[in-house]
Amino acid sequence: MSLLAQQLVLAVLLGGVYVAVAVGFSLVWGILNIINLSHGAFIVVGAYITWTLFGRFGIDPFLSLPLDALALFVIGYALQRGLINRVIRAPVFFTLLLTFGVNLAIVNLLLAVFTSDFRSVTPSYAGSGLTLGPVVVPYIRLAAFVIAFVVAGLLSLLLARTRVGAAIQAVASDRDAAQLVGIDLRHTYALTYGIGAACAGVAGGLLSTVQAISPTAGDPYTLQAFVIVVLGGLGSVTATVVGGLLFGFIEVFGQAAPGLGAGYANAIAFAVLVVVLVVRPQGLLGR
Amino acid sequence: MAEPFLSVRGLSAGYGETLVLRDVDLDVDAGELVALIGANGAGKSTLLATLSGLVPPVSGSVRLAGRELAHARPETIVAAGLAHVPQGRRLFGGLTVERNLLLGAYLRRDGEIRADVERVVGYFPALRDKLARDAATLSGGEQQMVAIARGLMARPKVLMVDEPSLGLAPNVVDRVIDVCAEINRAGTAVLLVEQDVLVALEVARRAYVLETGRITLSGDAAELRADDRVRKAYLGI
Ligand SMILES: Nc1ncnc2c1ncn2[C@@H]1O[C@H](COP(=O)(O)OP(=O)(O)OP(=O)(O)O)[C@@H](O)[C@H]1O
Numbered sequence: 377m378s379l380l381a382q383q384l385v386l387a388v389l390l391g392g393v394y395v396a397v398a399v400g401f402s403l404v405w406g407i408l409n410i411i412n413l414s415h416g417a418f419i420v421v422g423a424y425i426t427w428t429l430f431g432r433f434g435i436d437p438f439l440s441l442p443l444d445a446l447a448l449f450v451i452g453y454a455l456q457r458g459l460i461n462r463v464i465r466a467p468v469f470f471t472l473l474l475t476f477g478v479n480l481a482i483v484n485l486l487l488a489v490f491t492s493d494f495r496s497v498t499p500s501y502a503g504s505g506l507t508l509g510p511v512v513v514p515y516i517r518l519a520a521f522v523i524a525f526v527v528a529g530l531l532s533l534l535l536a537r538t539r540v541g542a543a544i545q546a547v548a549s550d551r552d553a554a555q556l557v558g559i560d561l562r563h564t565y566a567l568t569y570g571i572g573a574a575c576a577g578v579a580g581g582l583l584s585t586v587q588a589i590s591p592t593a594g595d596p597y598t599l600q601a602f603v604i605v606v607l608g609g610l611g612s613v614t615a616t617v618v619g620g621l622l623f624g625f626i627e628v629f630g631q632a633a634p635g636l637g638a639g640y641a642n643a644i645a646f647a648v649l650v651v652v653l654v655v656r657p658q659g660l661l662g663r
Numbered sequence: 664m665a666e667p668f669l670s671v672r673g674l675s676a677g678y679g680e681t682l683v684l685r686d687v688d689l690d691v692d693a694g695e696l697v698a699l700i701g702a703n704g705a706g707k708s709t710l711l712a713t714l715s716g717l718v719p720p721v722s723g724s725v726r727l728a729g730r731e732l733a734h735a736r737p738e739t740i741v742a743a744g745l746a747h748v749p750q751g752r753r754l755f756g757g758l759t760v761e762r763n764l765l766l767g768a769y770l771r772r773d774g775e776i777r778a779d780v781e782r783v784v785g786y787f788p789a790l791r792d793k794l795a796r797d798a799a800t801l802s803g804g805e806q807q808m809v810a811i812a813r814g815l816m817a818r819p820k821v822l823m824v825d826e827p828s829l830g831l832a833p834n835v836v837d838r839v840i841d842v843c844a845e846i847n848r849a850g851t852a853v854l855l856v857e858q859d860v861l862v863a864l865e866v867a868r869r870a871y872v873l874e875t876g877r878i879t880l881s882g883d884a885a886e887l888r889a890d891d892r893v894r895k896a897y898l899g900i
């Protein structure tokens with residue numbers, strides 16, 4: 377019983393991290409129609425920024441998150457404006473190829489700078505947690521969960537309430553009509569991509585506190601983000617939140633499934649994905 | 664004589680290799696209501712798209728209040744006072760009617776945007792209780808009203824409206840055309856593309872006839888209505 381409660385708590389907390397992993401990927405896919413294969417690399421860059429600031433200057437990993445966001449926003453904006461914008465109207469294959477290339481470039485740069493060693497960020501409170509009866513809630517995972525939801529909430533507010541958010545959605549809805557009201561397409565595309573990258577940066581900062589990172593650690597995140605977005609459905613932050621939480625449950629309970637064990641969590645996740653695709657191709661909350 | 668407010672000279676444009684517009688001359692004076700008529704595929708929408716910067720011109724000039732805009736970006740053109748209500752409404756589906764209207768004022772930084780929502784909805788009272796609805800869920804007539812209202816939110820000096828009556832019930836068509844005239848009486852110049860030639864020539868002061876990318880006739884709307892060529896080709900008389 378207490379084991380189940382503990383598993384439930386871990387599943388929810390892990391789901392929060394997955395929300396952070398997927399939310400920027402979902403934005404870029406939904407608005408720009410780009411399946412961003414460099415998303416995982418952006419996450420890893422965010423993780424290395426947090427790791428560097430922690431290791432070099434002793435900055436608390438959670439305090440470096442805004443810097444992760446800012447740095448990745450700038451990188452994302454520049455990459456989109458200077459490079460990816462050139463193929464935005466090309467078939468999806470070209471954007472896949474291009475973002476794959478960007479991914480390779482970032483990974484190799486990280487390998488050159490940080491080597492292939494695994495790194496982790498372990499603040500003093502890393503091992504401690506909140507004890508609630510039989511259940512332990514690790515502080516770090518709790519904080520990561522809360523921050524993931526803050527990020528998702530802020531993104532949701534940005535889209536629903538601000539002028540920039542309206543422009544981003546207008547561009548997704550009708551490019552020509554968006555131009556006719558005076559929206560600068562190139563800027564808005566780059567902003568969207570930059571915001572997606574900023575979300576990835578925050579996710580990376582969070583992940584560095586719960587997992588070991590290396591330059592090549594990014595690809596599974598891209599894959600997870602993809603599965604989460606397909607599970608939840610494209611087109612809203614809420615759908616990504618649902619997809620992320622569901623994915624957390626699948627991971628935790630997949631590992632705990634009797635007779636299976638750790639190696640099968642991904643297999644189970646993909647099995648669920650296939651079922652969802654068959655039953656609801658637009659995803660659980662997709663339009 | 665002073666230069667007309669919107670002055671198009673020798674404008675040619677097209678898509679890729681194919682030229683759709685050839686050497687178009689067209690003027691709209693401040694406060695005028697001008698109709699642009701022509702058969703399907705004549706290039707009317709392409710002309711509006713070229714004026715608003717969506718289609719790059721091959722040659723020619725577009726001047727608004729003395730300023731050359733032929734190769735300007737769409738946002739520059741909107742900011743200069745030329746707004747375009749596109750054929751087929753082209754609302755932002757998934758966003759509310761109110762946000763569609765606010766997006767019409769995207770480039771404005773003044774404090775009167777909220778008040779302007781009220782003002783433009785004043786033209787279409789039917790929209791008043793639908794501001795919170797997803798624009799995509801409105802009827803065709805209501806969507807056309809939103810499209811025109813969104814164009815007005817830019818506070819244009821010239822409003823270009825492309826086939827506002829397309830696919831609408833006759834009473835709705837009347838309302839939409841009346842509003843174009845009202846907007847014009849309130850001081851905004853209107854360039855109206857309209858498939859219903861009789862209606863267009865009734866409401867407009869002057870008109871241009873576009874045939875396969877060239878202006879073949881132009882002049883006083885009442886005179887064009889009496890012109891044999893127009894009667895034969897567009898009025899079926
Ligand atoms: N995006 C485009 N790409 C290529 N060709 C186009 C495009 N849009 C229009 N055309 C072509 O340009 C020509 C003029 O089309 P346009 O839409 O400007 O005509 P129109 O006078 O507005 O017609 P309608 O009354 O049907 O709206 C047509 O031959 C059309 O096929």
Ligand SMILES: [Mg+2]
Pocket residue numbers: 707708709750825826
């Ligand atoms: Mg047309």
